[in-house]
Amino acid sequence: VGQWPRADHRIADLGLAVAYLSEDQFFPGWTILVLKRHATELFQLEPDERARLIEAVASVARGLADAFEAVKMNYELLGNQIPHIHWHIVPRLGSDPAPRAPAWVVQHAPRPLAAAELEARLGRIRECLRA
Amino acid sequence: VGQWPRADHRIADLGLAVAYLSEDQFFPGWTILVLKRHATELFQLEPDERARLIEAVASVARGLADAFEAVKMNYELLGNQIPHIHWHIVPRLGSDPAPRAPAWVVQHAPRPLAAAELEARLGRIRECLRA
Numbered sequence: 191v192g193q194w195p196r197a198d199h200r201i202a203d204l205g206l207a208v209a210y211l212s213e214d215q216f217f218p219g220w221t222i223l224v225l226k227r228h229a230t231e232l233f234q235l236e237p238d239e240r241a242r243l244i245e246a247v248a249s250v251a252r253g254l255a256d257a258f259e260a261v262k263m264n265y266e267l268l269g270n271q272i273p274h275i276h277w278h279i280v281p282r283l284g285s286d287p288a289p290r291a292p293a294w295v296v297q298h299a300p301r302p303l304a305a306a307e308l309e310a311r312l313g314r315i316r317e318c319l320r321a
Numbered sequence: 322v323g324q325w326p327r328a329d330h331r332i333a334d335l336g337l338a339v340a341y342l343s344e345d346q347f348f349p350g351w352t353i354l355v356l357k358r359h360a361t362e363l364f365q366l367e368p369d370e371r372a373r374l375i376e377a378v379a380s381v382a383r384g385l386a387d388a389f390e391a392v393k394m395n396y397e398l399l400g401n402q403i404p405h406i407h408w409h410i411v412p413r414l415g416s417d418p419a420p421r422a423p424a425w426v427v428q429h430a431p432r433p434l435a436a437a438e439l440e441a442r443l444g445r446i447r448e449c450l451r452a
Binding site: 235247248252268271290295 | 342363368383399426
């Protein structure tokens with residue numbers, strides 16, 4: 191999937207998928223988990239792939255929940271713009287501006303991270319993934 | 322999870338989860354798959370439960386894609402309002418009013434089904450689930 195997500199936002203390789211921090215960090219920790227092989231729908235995968243993929247999703251979600259002390263995690267596989275399996279894994283924090291709503295409805299200016307912030311955040315998430 | 326989703330909108334029992342048609346059918350086929358036992362996050366499940374749950378999600382999604390000739394399926398586990406594992410499984414059709422956007426951002430008046438429409442839709446989905 192080329193230039194998106196950004197290579198310098200790569201968090202970790204999860205085997206059959208790769209996790210990247212979203213460039214827009216308005217929701218702190220918003221992560222995208224991209225399947226390495228091309229498929230558009232869950233039902234196009236083999237059962238074993240689905241099992242390994244949901245293990246990767248759960249593992250990333252647990253790491254993010256720890257890293258950001260999330261109140262709730264959101265897990266979304268949409269593909270309306272890019273029909274390639276990728277998950278949006280979004281920690282919802284105590285400071286969330288709309289805790290009862292899907293993140294998508296919260297209009298906001300994108301919040302990219304400066305280089306030092308980005309490195310610190312990637313490092314913190316990687317630590318929590320290893321724990 | 323009590324009165325929600327509505328018992329008369331029940332589609333099928335998938336073993337560890339139950340599928341219900343959403344009361345609001347503005348997006349035709351919007352389905353909610355509710356885990357029977359209580360848990361709030363994917364990473365609270367055992368790996369075997371996660372595997373069986375994602376099999377149920379994929380099975381319902383395949384049935385809905387067939388029943389509604391979906392262009393794309395959306396799969397979402399949020400729990401921001403009801404922190405109990407339930408999936409929104411949403412067929413996105415050729416007639417979609419905002420095909421590139423998450424369904425949540427599409428403001429609309431709720432579209433409940435009349436009794437005969439409801440029975441026809443439940444029947445059609447059950448047929449596709451069995452196929």
